[in-house]
Amino acid sequence: MIxxxxxxxxxxxxxxxxxxxxxAFFAISGFYWFAGSLLYGSSDLSLLFSTLFTISAFLAxxxxxxxxxxxxxxxxxxxxxxxxxxxxxxxxxxxLSALTVYTIGILITIAYQIVMSFYGTVQWSTYxxxxxxLFLLGAAILAIGMFLSSLTENQVIAAVGxxxxxxxLLLVDSLGSSVGSPWLQKATxxxxxxxxxxxxxxxxxxxxxxxxFASVVFLFGFLTVRVLEKRRWS
Amino acid sequence: xxEVQHLTKRYGGKLALDDLSFTVQEGExxxxxxxxxxxxxxxxxxxxGYLSASEGRVLVDGLDILEEPRKAKAKIGYLPEQPxxxxxxxxxxxxxxxxxxxxxxxxxxxxxxxxxxxxxLSDVTGRMIKNLSKGYKQRVGLxxxxxGDPTVLILDEPTVGLDPKQITEIRELIRSLAQRHxxxxxxxxxxxxxxxxxxxxxxxxxKKVADDTPAGLxxxxxxxxxxxxxxxxxxxxxxxxxxxxxxxxxxxxxxEEEPGVWAYRLLAGPGYDLRREVFHALADKGMPMLSFGRxxxxxxxxxLQLTEDEISEEGGETA
Numbered sequence: 001m002i003x004x005x006x007x008x009x010x011x012x013x014x015x016x017x018x019x020x021x022x023x024a025f026f027a028i029s030g031f032y033w034f035a036g037s038l039l040y041g042s043s044d045l046s047l048l049f050s051t052l053f054t055i056s057a058f059l060a061x062x063x064x065x066x067x068x069x070x071x072x073x074x075x076x077x078x079x080x081x082x083x084x085x086x087x088x089x090x091x092x093x094x095x096l097s098a099l100t101v102y103t104i105g106i107l108i109t110i111a112y113q114i115v116m117s118f119y120g121t122v123q124w125s126t127y128x129x130x131x132x133x134l135f136l137l138g139a140a141i142l143a144i145g146m147f148l149s150s151l152t153e154n155q156v157i158a159a160v161g162x163x164x165x166x167x168x169l170l171l172v173d174s175l176g177s178s179v180g181s182p183w184l185q186k187a188t189x190x191x192x193x194x195x196x197x198x199x200x201x202x203x204x205x206x207x208x209x210x211x212x213f214a215s216v217v218f219l220f221g222f223l224t225v226r227v228l229e230k231r232r233w234s
Numbered sequence: 235x236x237e238v239q240h241l242t243k244r245y246g247g248k249l250a251l252d253d254l255s256f257t258v259q260e261g262e263x264x265x266x267x268x269x270x271x272x273x274x275x276x277x278x279x280x281x282x283g284y285l286s287a288s289e290g291r292v293l294v295d296g297l298d299i300l301e302e303p304r305k306a307k308a309k310i311g312y313l314p315e316q317p318x319x320x321x322x323x324x325x326x327x328x329x330x331x332x333x334x335x336x337x338x339x340x341x342x343x344x345x346x347x348x349x350x351x352x353x354x355l356s357d358v359t360g361r362m363i364k365n366l367s368k369g370y371k372q373r374v375g376l377x378x379x380x381x382g383d384p385t386v387l388i389l390d391e392p393t394v395g396l397d398p399k400q401i402t403e404i405r406e407l408i409r410s411l412a413q414r415h416x417x418x419x420x421x422x423x424x425x426x427x428x429x430x431x432x433x434x435x436x437x438x439x440x441k442k443v444a445d446d447t448p449a450g451l452x453x454x455x456x457x458x459x460x461x462x463x464x465x466x467x468x469x470x471x472x473x474x475x476x477x478x479x480x481x482x483x484x485x486x487x488x489x490e491e492e493p494g495v496w497a498y499r500l501l502a503g504p505g506y507d508l509r510r511e512v513f514h515a516l517a518d519k520g521m522p523m524l525s526f527g528r529x530x531x532x533x534x535x536x537x538l539q540l541t542e543d544e545i546s547e548e549g550g551e552t553a
Contacts, residue, residue: 002334003331003334003335004335006331006334007320007323007331010327011320011322014322014323015322074318074319074320074321075314075316075318076318076319076320077318078279078284078312078314078318079312079314079318079332079335079378080318080335081283081284082282082283082284082307082310082312083307083332083335083336084303084304084305084307084308084336084337085304085335086304232284232285232286233285233286234245
């Protein structure tokens with residue numbers, strides 16, 4: 001697992017993908033930080049963190065699109081699957097490498113906070129809640145993206161599938177409220193990522209929300225293992 | 235060392251392997267021979283645990299590849315048909331990655347250097363894999379298979395796409411590897427199998443059609459039954475005379491090679507050695523035999539014969 005983790009992590013930075021992802025993330029988050037906080041002299045990062053929901057949802061598939069597609073194209077999956085490594089270890093190594101790059105991205109917000117702390121009081125506890133929320137959200141989206149990449153041999157399909165999921169996550173919220181059926185509204189709220197995430201942006205670390213995102217990670221991690229397992233039999 | 239028992243593999247409705255069984259002894263070089271699409275790669279993918287068989291099982295050193303995959307896989311070094319390489323890594327990075335992936339033990343630097351020397355890679359270790367020639371990529375693939383000191387090496391068409399010099403080198407290498415490893419390698423080139431293997435399993439359309447030593451295969455197929463000779467004298471009389479010998483299967487008159495001298499091809503029935511009888515029959519009638527030769531089928535002919543039988547049988551079934 002560690003070997004795979006290390007190889008994947010290096011892969012992000014020997015190809016342009018890691019740099020493009022981090023560059024885009026820093027640029028967009030920097031813009032919202034500037035426009036939402038710095039410009040108004042407000043140390044409140046809540047606007048930044050609520051837009052980061054959308055940004056993360058749309059950028060994360062870039063990190064996961066090649067996780068399994070490239071292995072199939074290079075036929076290197078034959079090496080991985082015939083090595084004395086468990087499928088769970090393989091999937092976990094890949095997932096953690098994507099999560100590491102994602103985490104490097106969101107840690108930039110610490111720099112924003114430090115800058116703000118020179119000009120006013122900063123609510124570190126609220127900020128840490130936000131950061132944890134963003135981390136968990138990313139983990140869940142990356143797990144879904146990884147699952148999608150295990151289904152296809154084509155990076156573009158994996159990425160577009162990831163964007164589709166991101167879009168769906170955003171639309172689910174408005175669907176419930178616009179349809180007006182209380183039953184449907186309840187159902188969409190239950191699966192809404194934003195509802196869970198919003199708790200964190202208010203500085204609340206809510207156990208059910210943590211469990212929610214963790215469950216998504218384990219569910220899609222498990223499904224990825226099953227996809228790899230099934231391919232042997234087909 | 236390897237036991238393949240009643241493997242059957244279906245891809246959808248297509249039968250890729252049909253009740254295939256064979257065993258490989260320790261220290262043996264086994265050649266898996268068959269035309270393209272016969273099921274060689276599928277067999278190897280199942281033996282290494284990349285694919286699962288629809289029926290049947292594989293034991294590597296007594297370990298079932300499905301029930302104890304990690305232990306069994308640790309005993310196997312596999313070079314698939316297309317070497318599993320990451321183009322963006324250097325050879326050194328790649329081999330270090332495989333070392334860690336397989337959890338190999340021992341002095342890493344020393345052992346990797348030794349392997350690189352063995353497969354003649356030492357001068358390219360710093361280069362990116364994507365910039366290597368096909369022959370070098372194949373060697374990196376082979377080096378990868380050797381990491382972790384596997385007792386069994388499975389090599390899927392290791393010489394495809396190489397130039398003649400490289401082919402000879404790889405063959406030499408395989409032979410030298412057999413001193414420390416049990417080797418299974420596949421090929422559709424007969425001379426290669428003949429040159430390298432202790433034993434050959436011929437596969438056609440997913441079935442085993444022969445399992446023997448290269449020499450034994452040739453012997454059992456022709457067994458010295460074919461004879462070529464030239465005789466001076468009336469061809470009709472010669473044909474009558476030779477056909478009358480007990481056990482003679484066919485007598486064929488070929489061309490007139492010199493005035494009054496004709497060439498013949500004889501085929502004895504299975505289990506008969508009729509060389510002496512042919513000599514005496516002709517000598518008794520005072521007909522001079524001017525040349526005599528035994529005809530052994532080449533492995534090529536045997537191979538075609540074996541695989542064609544299979545195909546015509548199948549054609550018969552569907553018709």
